[in-house]
Amino acid sequence: MPVRARDLGLAWGKRPTGPRNAITDVPGVLVGHRTLRKGDSIRTGVTAILPHGDNLFHGKVPAAVHVLNGFGKSIGLVQVEELGELETPILLTNTFSVAACAETLIRRAFTEEPRIGRETSTVNPVVMECNDGFLNDIQALAVTPADAAAAIGAAGEEFASGAVGAGTGMSCYGLKGGIGTASRRLKFDGTRFHLGALVLANFGRAGELRLPDGRQVPASASEDTPERGSVIVVIATDVPLESRQLRRVATRAGAGIAWTGSSWGHGSGDIFLAFSTAQRLPHDPSAHILPRQSLAEARLDRLFEAAAEATAEAVIDAMAAAETTTGFQGHRRQGLREII
Amino acid sequence: MPVRARDLGLAWGKRPTGPRNAITDVPGVLVGHRTLRKGDSIRTGVTAILPHGDNLFHGKVPAAVHVLNGFGKSIGLVQVEELGELETPILLTNTFSVAACAETLIRRAFTEEPRIGRETSTVNPVVMECNDGFLNDIQALAVTPADAAAAIGAAGEEFASGAVGAGTGMSCYGLKGGIGTASRRLKFDGTRFHLGALVLANFGRAGELRLPDGRQVPASASEDTPERGSVIVVIATDVPLESRQLRRVATRAGAGIAWTGSSWGHGSGDIFLAFSTAQRLPHDPSAHILPRQSLAEARLDRLFEAAAEATAEAVIDAMAAAETTTGFQGHRRQGLREII
């Protein structure tokens, strides 16, 4: 069991959490990892987030993207912005393994719908990334399409945080980063809902980290390198939202990132994607005009707070779980627990 | 009765029109003008478009904006982009009369809801503009808040096109421009719908105009001035669309503008706003989660064609109706009918 942020007394905000305090508190959402640790130099992997376990090409979900700082090499965001929907799992990996992961999503979609690219439209793979080149030999392009498939295959409601999956080789505030998660509980019209965040934390300069209790974590060493990281935040909710509203929710991940001390460095690809599981969008709808639901706009404030809180806590959660790691060229990142 | 584009045999596209071939074919939409012609130099006015005749602050409509070229001084677009809704009439006027028109929209909203800015949120006036400074003494700031109120007060299903309202002093392709309109009929799930466009046409260089039959209209004189015009397109439909979809529809006004010969000049504020009357968004909803409808995404193609066709035809419609006009400093713009 990974150590969680709350095990260290590091909770962010006052809203109640879901039962797992994880993105999988949103019913149906699944997360899986494929972790690659080989020899002295491979410290990387893939993390898969599935909005649901069914056929995604035929049960698309509303989605939106906010690019806070576009120093990044993702694939798939242009179409999410235009159509406001997601039709594959989301894969997270290192910067140079986007291609291998995209290939897996494309081939997997062929099995969901053999007409793709022929009698019907093509499929839009979504892969986002951070640069783990400090701890991982990133030029080795170690991730294969089979690794991406393994991450999807491993997806479940329980998943590890810390130096696992795409987070295996990541760094955060000069310390060991990785995968973290958190969730918040909400109530609308008397019904219980959840919002969950999953963060691939690989950003921030040493000495900038600020904990929820106000403490600033000093740099452990002469960590004066410019930021060449990134941070990816995936937000899931079962509240019915249209894609314009999801974009507004995704934007608030930036507040959560800032709360942890960052001023959003130049060299960081800070990209946030939000989706709602409340409604599925059929690929071949049976009618032209479709019933939908959406939250009254002014009620978004609660989701904004939940998104910022869950994002900030998920960053700390990644660092709480991540063990000190040594990798490529003997580079080393300390785990947060060693110094606080 | 104004001369219409189709009276001159100038129809664009093959889709059938609505009964009036006007934006007011969309049920509930109303248009009104206030035309100012004073002495030798005032040739300007205001045109009002109302999504419906009821209280707009309490019955907002989904809306979206596409800024094709932002050399323009509108007010209200930022909030439409964020919230995806319209809560006042849309006013069109000359560049320096935006302030007078905005004041009228604000004061009018106070009567719709006295709590505005106090116990509830403020109101977002939407005013768009073109520069009529060739025919009109634009520095005179001739439009008053009362003129703006008069345009709203005059709104009805029947309205004039040509050199009226905000179009009184406008120029287009070196000829007389103004207000034009067109509509297209659509069918979804066996039900009839409409899409209508209203254009404030004040763009294009002499010699660039291309008619639907392929004819290119030569420059009538040494009209070599750089483009300092603009074009505003308002698109209405009763098809249920969310604001992201409306933005996609609004974008296609740009194709219609290009069909008439333009390459979208640097000095032109080319701004398009689309709204849907199918659903009203209450200011104080009685529940948190609200039922909505939206068109299946792939069906948008028909609306895209309708929007491009109606926009292109509305440009020609404005020119077909507009009489030759002489104004400020003796400047003169010929009506299209004089030269074709």
Added chain:
Amino acid sequence: MPVRARDLGLAWGKRPTGPRNAITDVPGVLVGHRTLRKGDSIRTGVTAILPHGDNLFHGKVPAAVHVLNGFGKSIGLVQVEELGELETPILLTNTFSVAACAETLIRRAFTEEPRIGRETSTVNPVVMECNDGFLNDIQALAVTPADAAAAIGAAGEEFASGAVGAGTGMSCYGLKGGIGTASRRLKFDGTRFHLGALVLANFGRAGELRLPDGRQVPASASEDTPERGSVIVVIATDVPLESRQLRRVATRAGAGIAWTGSSWGHGSGDIFLAFSTAQRLPHDPSAHILPRQSLAEARLDRLFEAAAEATAEAVIDAMAAAETTTGFQGHRRQGLREII
């Protein structure tokens, strides 16, 4: 002399400040206020920021905008985004006085260039706003064009912070808000530069405020109203930047706002504008291809930190200076100094 944030020991970040710790540390930048306090209910005003004291229409400056949350009614942003330049002073005021301020900027430009809208292009007034309707009778539309002119006329290097100018009636985190400022010193290629921020602080819910030392300021009362505020941040620098770079700098104001505790509420118009005074863009350039300078992209990190630090400190600066104010309908906002 207003009380400054640093007088209370509330500095943000480690970068050195400029000599005044104000936006006017950027050479040439001028700020002026017009404060309206009349009877029991008028608590409003205008604040003017001038990039330089010369003819702005003929000496435009590179500029850019970031709309973090577009629940706002500014004028002029569309053209700044398209052309990347500013050609009037920036005026800040209350939501319903944008029109009066815009009129003043337009008329003032006619005196700078009588050909405007006639032989040359029109002018783009930039006015941004927040809702001061809690302390001010905002429906009175108390600001006149003459008030806007007075704010411009009062512009100088020394200016007050707190409940003055546009900040007179503003609220922040349930306490008294207003105008605040801060600056940071930078060095590039051995030369000294500055970045300064001016904030119109009118955002945040009671109980959310976080001070630079990590303290959280509790709500002083049952301040449970939804956020209907806004925050405007203007950033000036004499570092040569192109407008794309200025947009990146402006974006970091959002980090500064988040540092003070906000999750960027739904009902808040959070709009940031940045300009550079390093180069002037002539309206009628004498050549087609013009020499320019810009900062090497990777050096922006220092400006990002400076922008976030100066913004966060300017928020606290506004609250440090603002006195407890009573206004419309007896509403009252406490000054920060009364409770910390």
Added chain:
Amino acid sequence: MPVRARDLGLAWGKRPTGPRNAITDVPGVLVGHRTLRKGDSIRTGVTAILPHGDNLFHGKVPAAVHVLNGFGKSIGLVQVEELGELETPILLTNTFSVAACAETLIRRAFTEEPRIGRETSTVNPVVMECNDGFLNDIQALAVTPADAAAAIGAAGEEFASGAVGAGTGMSCYGLKGGIGTASRRLKFDGTRFHLGALVLANFGRAGELRLPDGRQVPASASEDTPERGSVIVVIATDVPLESRQLRRVATRAGAGIAWTGSSWGHGSGDIFLAFSTAQRLPHDPSAHILPRQSLAEARLDRLFEAAAEATAEAVIDAMAAAETTTGFQGHRRQGLREII
């Protein structure tokens, strides 16, 4: 020698062309193809556009993107939008071969700079695509990284148009599409410049095509399928432009596309990228503040016209050159020359 649009009397606009009437009229720009025709079903390939033949990672060029309709699966656009620069060749290919092409660009960059992802930042591969699944067995993923490398290796000033490279299996207006090009000559400050366009034309419904002389080309058959194509336009110029200006130029490709009859279909990924070769941006600049040049903004009008003209003509150029092609499942697209 391919048949060119002008060989058929199909020129667009009045501006003079460059000597080749091709994108390679911009000095330094190189284009190469790798064409895959295998058996009955593989009709695809790769086209490479190099801004110059030197080390691109160390000699980046200013660039910008305009996404007219984001139904597309490109990689690399997010970073171009943020940083305004291009640091690899541009590769065009079919929708599902983006990953293979991206891998080649990444590995090629390692040889340009071995520190990538380690001691310096990562590299941003730019690959854009259209769906050739009507004529090509797109699910075969036939393009390999070696094919992508071959396209780059083949780059030169002379290159074929029509059904070659990425255009091998593309369709346009129900006829055979492919690669087309055109250029326009410009003069600023007495110096000669060029703007060139290269189009991957795979869009439009049968019956919509409009030729420059106004003729409408009827559908050759019952081509009633919805648009599932795309169009990619790459614009090069040696006029010095900053990335904001390049974005404005790229936008005008949309006018050129509309001139040929399209209303920009829902299912089409219409993406335009423009770059300027006038200045190179070093990866490791020797100073913080760098000299730059840019065109006076109002002079952009000539580039806008040139971009629209060259784009429209390049579409016709692709169709003029493309031979009738039979491919996957016996599908067949006629060449334009067979029917006009």
